[in-house]
Amino acid sequence: MGKDELLKTLQRDWEKYWKLDVLLQNGFRRRRCAKCGKFFWSIEDQEICNDANCREYEFIGQPRTKQAYSYERAWEVIRNFFVRNGHIELDRFPVVCRWFPLYFTIAGIVDFYRMRDSELDFEFPAPSVTVLQPSLRFNDVANVGVTGRHWTCHSHVEQASLYDGKSGYWKERCIELDLKLLTKVFGIEMEEINFIEDVWLGAGAFGYSLEYHVAGLELGNAVFTEFKGTPQRYVTMDKKVIDMGAGLERFCWISQGTFTSYDAVFGKEVQRLLEIAGIEVDEALLERYARLSSRLNVEEMPSMETFWERLGKELNVSQRELRTKLGPIQAIYAILDHARALEFAIVDGGIPSNVGAGYNLRVILRRSLSLIEKYDLGFDFYEVLELVAKRFKRIHPELLSGLEKVKQIVRLEEERYKTSKERARRVVLARLSKGELSLEELLELYDSHGVTPETIDEIAHEIGREITIPQDFYARLAQRHERMEKEEEKIPEELAGYPPTEMLCYQDVREFEAIVLGNYGDFVILDRSAFYPEGGGQVSDTGSLKYGDAEVPVVRVIKMGNVILHEVRGNLPPKGAKVVGVVNWERRIKTTQHHTATHIVNYAARKILGDHVWQHGASKSPERAHLDLTHFASLTEEELKEIERLANEIVKRNLPVEISYMKRGEAERRFGFSIYQGGFPTTSELRIVSIGDLDHEACGGTHCKRTGEVGRIVLLDSTRIQDGVIRLEFVAGRACEELQSYYSSLTEALERELKTSREELVELVRRLIERREILEDRLRKTKEEIALLYARKLGFERVGKRRILVARVKGDPFILKQISLNLSGPDTIVVLLGVWKERNFLFVSAGAETGVSARDLMQQICKKIGGRGGGNREVASGSLDVAIDETKLKQVVLEVIK
Numbered sequence: 001m002g003k004d005e006l007l008k009t010l011q012r013d014w015e016k017y018w019k020l021d022v023l024l025q026n027g028f029r030r031r032r033c034a035k036c037g038k039f040f041w042s043i044e045d046q047e048i049c050n051d052a053n054c055r056e057y058e059f060i061g062q063p064r065t066k067q068a069y070s071y072e073r074a075w076e077v078i079r080n081f082f083v084r085n086g087h088i089e090l091d092r093f094p095v096v097c098r099w100f101p102l103y104f105t106i107a108g109i110v111d112f113y114r115m116r117d118s119e120l121d122f123e124f125p126a127p128s129v130t131v132l133q134p135s136l137r138f139n140d141v142a143n144v145g146v147t148g149r150h151w152t153c154h155s156h157v158e159q160a161s162l163y164d165g166k167s168g169y170w171k172e173r174c175i176e177l178d179l180k181l182l183t184k185v186f187g188i189e190m191e192e193i194n195f196i197e198d199v200w201l202g203a204g205a206f207g208y209s210l211e212y213h214v215a216g217l218e219l220g221n222a223v224f225t226e227f228k229g230t231p232q233r234y235v236t237m238d239k240k241v242i243d244m245g246a247g248l249e250r251f252c253w254i255s256q257g258t259f260t261s262y263d264a265v266f267g268k269e270v271q272r273l274l275e276i277a278g279i280e281v282d283e284a285l286l287e288r289y290a291r292l293s294s295r296l297n298v299e300e301m302p303s304m305e306t307f308w309e310r311l312g313k314e315l316n317v318s319q320r321e322l323r324t325k326l327g328p329i330q331a332i333y334a335i336l337d338h339a340r341a342l343e344f345a346i347v348d349g350g351i352p353s354n355v356g357a358g359y360n361l362r363v364i365l366r367r368s369l370s371l372i373e374k375y376d377l378g379f380d381f382y383e384v385l386e387l388v389a390k391r392f393k394r395i396h397p398e399l400l401s402g403l404e405k406v407k408q409i410v411r412l413e414e415e416r417y418k419t420s421k422e423r424a425r426r427v428v429l430a431r432l433s434k435g436e437l438s439l440e441e442l443l444e445l446y447d448s449h450g451v452t453p454e455t456i457d458e459i460a461h462e463i464g465r466e467i468t469i470p471q472d473f474y475a476r477l478a479q480r481h482e483r484m485e486k487e488e489e490k491i492p493e494e495l496a497g498y499p500p501t502e503m504l505c506y507q508d509v510r511e512f513e514a515i516v517l518g519n520y521g522d523f524v525i526l527d528r529s530a531f532y533p534e535g536g537g538q539v540s541d542t543g544s545l546k547y548g549d550a551e552v553p554v555v556r557v558i559k560m561g562n563v564i565l566h567e568v569r570g571n572l573p574p575k576g577a578k579v580v581g582v583v584n585w586e587r588r589i590k591t592t593q594h595h596t597a598t599h600i601v602n603y604a605a606r607k608i609l610g611d612h613v614w615q616h617g618a619s620k621s622p623e624r625a626h627l628d629l630t631h632f633a634s635l636t637e638e639e640l641k642e643i644e645r646l647a648n649e650i651v652k653r654n655l656p657v658e659i660s661y662m663k664r665g666e667a668e669r670r671f672g673f674s675i676y677q678g679g680f681p682t683t684s685e686l687r688i689v690s691i692g693d694l695d696h697e698a699c700g701g702t703h704c705k706r707t708g709e710v711g712r713i714v715l716l717d718s719t720r721i722q723d724g725v726i727r728l729e730f731v732a733g734r735a736c737e738e739l740q741s742y743y744s745s746l747t748e749a750l751e752r753e754l755k756t757s758r759e760e761l762v763e764l765v766r767r768l769i770e771r772r773e774i775l776e777d778r779l780r781k782t783k784e785e786i787a788l789l790y791a792r793k794l795g796f797e798r799v800g801k802r803r804i805l806v807a808r809v810k811g812d813p814f815i816l817k818q819i820s821l822n823l824s825g826p827d828t829i830v831v832l833l834g835v836w837k838e839r840n841f842l843f844v845s846a847g848a849e850t851g852v853s854a855r856d857l858m859q860q861i862c863k864k865i866g867g868r869g870g871g872n873r874e875v876a877s878g879s880l881d882v883a884i885d886e887t888k889l890k891q892v893v894l895e896v897i898k
């Protein structure tokens with residue numbers, strides 16, 4: 001069931017869902033819009049609703065509040081209002097979402113989304129809360145700067161309440177508060193407000209809503225989330241959720257009546273950039289455009305051309321004039337938005353790249369750079385970043401304090417963009433010469449070459465071509481990269497009947513007794529187990545199961561749901577058998593040392609490289625470990641040394657490694673979201689591994705009791721494994737000792753072999769290499785001399801206009817080639833035969849004027865005598881299957897070239 005159908009279904013019972021006393025008491029009545037057909041509530045007897053689709057932005061030039069509100073002041077009054085009315089104000093959450101399977105925080109309510117098993121779970125720190133949550137959405141990029149209302153980064157005002165019948169509140173109170181906020185706080189006339197009925201379909205929950213529309217602008221949307229599941233299969237939740245979200249930018253806009261919401265937030269910054277770019281604004285045109293922009297939605301147009309065409313008709317202005325006058329202004333709006341989005345994202349640990357969360361960041365960064373170029377705006381992106389960070393220094397000071405890091409990352413990205421653009425240009429031109437570009441090809445051009453449609457458009461214009469860029473390009477890009485792909489764990493039905501396996505692996509148990517509950521393929525299921533099942537990047541334990549006189553090796557252990565499965569080789573112990581499990585303890589210790597080392601190295605890397613560093617993946621085996629980190633550049637030798645030094649310092653300090661269990665919300669508040677290095681949690685209770693008070697991570701692995709037990713950590717290598725991700729490989733503890741003793745036995749063997757001491761080993765090897773180079777050089781010269789002597793001895797035979805030589809010579813392929821080079825001229829054909837490493841080696845050359853191709857000649861000889869060879873027109877080489885004397889060979893040659 002889609003959104004429309006759900007709305008229709010619920011509206012059959014509208015009194016149950018939307019009829020609220022608070023609306024009736026204030027004189028609101030339900031009506032149906034004659035234009036769009038939506039049901040809405042208003043005081044006035046309106047024919048047409050206040051939705052943007054149904055009317056112009058009537059507030060432009062005519063603000064609807066009693067005074068103008070700045071961004072800061074608007075939030076202040078909203079926050080004060082909600083706090084006065086029993087809400088707790090929360091600090092904003094990161095815009096890069098670490099606690100739920102979304103790349104970005106797309107709305108305030110996401111702050112309270114968590115997963116439990118595979119279901120959405122609402123987790124509130126207090127029954128009623130409010131937060132100003134910067135939110136990133138990339139499904140409307142083409143509309144940003146154009147419609148006056150779309151942003152990739154907007155400030156989401158969240159009013160939320162978890163209602164269980166006692167604490168929190170439900171619909172009546174929500175609308176009562178919001179009516180007060182609109183009328184008493186902002187001074188909007190009650191008669192101006194429309195509440196439009198709608199529904200909300202989320203991931204794993206849904207509900208119905210009332211949208212607040214004033215003078216053509218949607219100011220907020222109160223969602224009453226009441227059902228869990230899908231419209232086909234759902235349950236009513238015990239705890240219902242009020243989720244009222246509003247864009248702070250829109251409150252500023254309607255209170256200021258500026259042309260766009262960008263002007264309302266970035267008034268001064270827009271002016272400054274217009275000045276630098278030397279753009280004269282046609283105020284009258286912009287105002288007319290702004291009023292009707294309520295109905296603009298770029299993505300609904302088939303192409304940008306149609307967009308300008310229709311707009312031109314409506315405004316009665318030529319397309320060309322519109323483009324020239326509005327294009328650069330729209331670009332400035334978009335660039336300001338994109339700069340803010342990038343700043344929040346990078347400050348919160350996002351990195352532009354070609355994968356995952358970084359994908360959309362690179363898209364908007366490249367879009368900004370190409371817009372500046374396209375309209376020749378005369379400022380650089382760094383100036384914009386600075387203006388934006390300063391603009392928000394009072395309410396989001398972290399943007400200014402993080403500005404240097406943002407600039408550093410943008411600079412690197414800009415260089416990459418320049419290089420890839422040149423390459424992309426050739427590809428685009430080649431592709432354009434073949435015909436039109438499909439949407440798939442455009443997406444592919446972006447994905448593989450990083451070239452934006454703006455750039456493609458530019459290149460097309462240069463060669464006088466018009467191309468159609470589908471307006472849903474950015475939406476489609478976003479769709480491709482919106483959600484994290486998470487594989488659903490499918491638990492086989494055969495396992496459903498088993499009780500959870502009692503887990504002993506955290507208790508240092510080397511041997512344990514257990515009862516076999518059953519088998520599943522090659523897997524044995526026990527009532528209890530001390531084997532660590534693979535997970536969190538840590539390989540599983542191995543060992544054996546003893547029963548009676550038999551013993552079978554356990555090669556791998558996994559966990560499905562709550563059941564631990566032991567993969568064994570040989571005869572499976574029967575159901576009901578008593579077994580003794582023996583864990584390979586040496587392997588366990590090494591893996592454990594590597595796991596604790598991974599946490600330490602991760603901490604050290606974050607300390608040395610910066611907070612943007614985040615674990616992307618990790619692997620801990622007995623032999624070695626690696627840690628993949630998000631970072632924008634390759635590591636320098638010094639950085640590696642520093643990380644290693646700090647990691648070993650933590651080992652030396654012998655800090656306690658403590659395990660604690662706590663509620664998810666409590667852990668987040670105490671330690672922050674960096675506990676989710678291994679990904680988002682799916683349980684409401686977490687196992688937290690703490691290294692002293694330095695580092696805390698939610699982790700299910702086995703760990704040393706103190707950092708000293710980890711032993712020495714040696715970083716072996718660091719590589720950039722993909723865009724924005726580096727891999728650190730290292731060994732620790734026993735594995736490190738073993739590796740070191742292996743290296744020292746290697747050194748000893750070399751000392752013996754080369755009859756030298758350890759200290760002189762390197763110097764000796766260097767000298768040996770040098771000597772080899774000298775000898776090789778000498779050898780080459782000698783061979784050249786031999787070739788020359790040979791050449792003098794050999795004579796050509798004239799056949800028509802050509803001179804021909806067929807000869808058997810002694811020497812290796814190099815010598816044959818040299819002889820041939822010494823002798824050949826434009827009119828010569830040289831065929832040399834030699835024996836090299838028991839092969840009948842043949843070298844052929846043919847001059848330019850002979851009309852013979854060396855390759856063809858070689859192939860013909862091979863065909864007649866038997867053998868293989870290849871080359872080009874001038875030279876060819878090969879080998880013959882049989883020995884042949886030169887007279888015979890000569891006959892063959894003459895036959896072929898005749």
Ligand SMILES: [Zn+2]
Pocket residue numbers: 033034035036037038048049050051053054
């Ligand atoms: Zn309407």
Ligand SMILES: [Zn+2]
Pocket residue numbers: 536595599678697698699700701
């Ligand atoms: Zn861990």
